[in-house]
Amino acid sequence: MIRVEQVDKTYHTGDSVVRALRNVSMHIPDGQFISIAGPSGSGKTTLLNLIGCIDSVDKGEIWIDDKAVSTLGKHGKTEFRRSHLGFIFQTYNLIPVLTAYENVAFVLSILSVPEEEIKERTLRILEEVGLKGMEQRRPDKLSGGQQQRIAIARALIKHPKIVLADEPTANLDSKTGKEILALMKQMNQRYGTTFVFSTHDQMVMDYAGRLVQLHDGQIVSDDSRSTQ
C-alpha cells in the first residue's frame, strides 16, 4: 500500500518558483496497475520521483506499507530503493558496455545475491520478457522495444513491491508500446507487483486499471476502470 498524504513540492530555478505538487493525497493498494497522467509540467514525474524515494517532499508524507519513506535519510532511501523498488525509464538507461544479461544481473549483484542464483533468476526473467537467446547482446544490437524489455526485466528481477515507470512507451512506436504495456500488465498479474507509471499517451491511459489525472500539480480526477 502506497499512501501519499498532503504532499507539496516546489522547485526553485533561478528567480522562478514552480509549485510542482500542491497538497496531493492518494492511496495505491498493492498490486494496482495505475497510470498518472497529465500534460507536461503537471507534476506526474515529480510524484513518481517522490514515491520512488529519489526526491524529497517539502510538506506532507509518503508511506509505503508501514514505512514513512519521505522521512528517510539519504542512506535509508538508497537501501529502500535497492530492496523494494524497481524503475523503468523512458530512455531505458541501459549500460551500453554490458550485455542484456549483465544489465539485468547487476541489480542482484548489488544485493549480494549468490552467483548461481543470479544466473538462474536472470536467465528466467529474460526468458519471461521474451529475450531468450539475446542474453549476450549489447543494447546497441537490440531494438528500442527489446531494450525496454531489458529495462522491465531489470526492474522486476529483484521482485520489488513497486515498479515505477516514467513514460515507459514514449520512445516506442505504438505497436511496440502496446507490446511493452502488455508485458508490464502480464508481470503485474504474475507477480502481484504494483505498477505506477506516468504518461500522456491515451493508449497507455486506456491500459491502466486506474487513472489519476494531474494538472498544475493537483489531482483533477481519479478513476478506476476495467483494463483491456
Place this chain on the structure above:
Amino acid sequence: MKFIISLAFKNLTRYKRRTIITAIAIAIGLMMYIIVDSMLMGAEAESMRNLRWYETASIRIMNTDYWNDRLSFPLDEGIQHPDKIIEVLQKNGYAATSRIQFFADMILYGEDFGEDGNIPALVTAIDTESDNDVFRFEHTLVKGTFLDPDRHEAVIGSWFAEDIGAELGYHITLLARGKGGFFEAIDVKIVGIVNCPNPNVNRSLLMVPIQLIDDYLAMEKTVTEINIALSDRADINEEIEKVKQLVDPIEKNMTIVGWEELAQDFLAIAEAKRGGTSIILLLVFIIAAVGISNTMLMAIYERIRELGMMRALGMSDSQIRLTFILEAGGIGLIGSIIGVLLGVLANIPMVVYGFNFSFMLRDMDIGYRIQSIMHGSWNPISILVAFLSGFILSMVSAWIPTRRALKMDIPKCLQYR
C-alpha cells in the same frame, strides 16, 4: 564487487581513443622521469667515484689548524710525522699517501708558449711511490711519462694544457711562498699530460714530485694532507673513527674528514638536482592528474543519466565512486605499465652506452665530476615509485569529478541532456 570491477574494466573500452591518449600522456611522463632519474643517478654515482679517485680520496687527514684555514693553504700548519702515520696506516691495511697542496704563480715563457705570461695555479705535490695506491692518475696518462721523484718535472691535466697551450717538454716556473713565508721559484718541465675523467681536476691539475717541493719550500718532511683510499662499500664514519684511533698516539690536533665533507659543493648540487627530479616527478603527476581528471570528468558527465539510473536502482555512492576510481586506476595502470616499459627500454642504451655530453662539459661546469659520457643507472625503487604513483594518483584524480557528479540530485541526473 565483482560487478563493479567488471563494469570499471568494460568502461575502459567505451572510449578507447580517449583511454589510450590519457594512458600515453601518463606513459610519456613516467618514461621521461625514469630516464632523467637514471641519468642523474648515474651521473651522481660516477661523480662520487671520480671525486674519490681523483680529487678527495675517501678520507683525508689534516692538521686541525690547516683544516680551519684551508682556503689559504698554510704550509706552516702541516702534519709533522707523515711517514709514521702512513706506516701505521699501511700496517693496518690502509692504502695511504701524503701530499702537499699550495698556490703558486705559474710563469709561462714566450719561448715555449709564444708569449710570456703568468697565471695562478693550485699545485699538488705527490709521493710518486704511493700516490697511485690512493688516486688513479697513472691510468689517465695520455702523453709523455709520469713523474720521476728526483727530477724537476710536472704532469698537467689535458684541459689545463689545452687552455694554456702547453705541450710536453715546455718549461714553467712556479713562484710560491715556502714554509716560513719566503718566496721560492721552482723550474719544472712538463713531462706528462693526463686526461682525467674528473673535469674539475682536468681543468686545473698540476702535479710535481713531493721531494722537490719538500726541498724547495723547506717543508722539512711535513705535508699538508694524508689521503686514504677505501673500498666503495666501506662505512666512512666507521673508518674515520678507526683511523683516529691509529693517528692519535702519533700526532695530536689532527682533523680527519670523509670525502663527503670535502665535496660539499658537489653534494649541494647533487641534492639540488635531486630536487629537480622531484619537480619533474611532480610535473608528471600534475599532467597525469589533469589528464585523468579531465578524462574522468568527461566520462562521468557523458554517463550522468546512467549514473542516475544506478543510484535510483540502489547502488550506493561509494559503489559508484569505486567504479569510477577503478576505471581511472585502469587508465593509470595501463599508462604506468607502458611508461615503465618504455622507460626501461629507453634506459638500456643509456646505461650500456651512455650519452656523450663532452661538447657541453668541456666549457661548462655543471657540478658533476663527469667529463664526457654520462651513463644512466638502474634505480628499481624510483621505477617502482613512479609506477605506483602513476597508478595511485590516477585513482585519486577521479575522486573530485565523481564527487561533483554524486552531489547532483538523482532526478537531475536522470533528466541530464
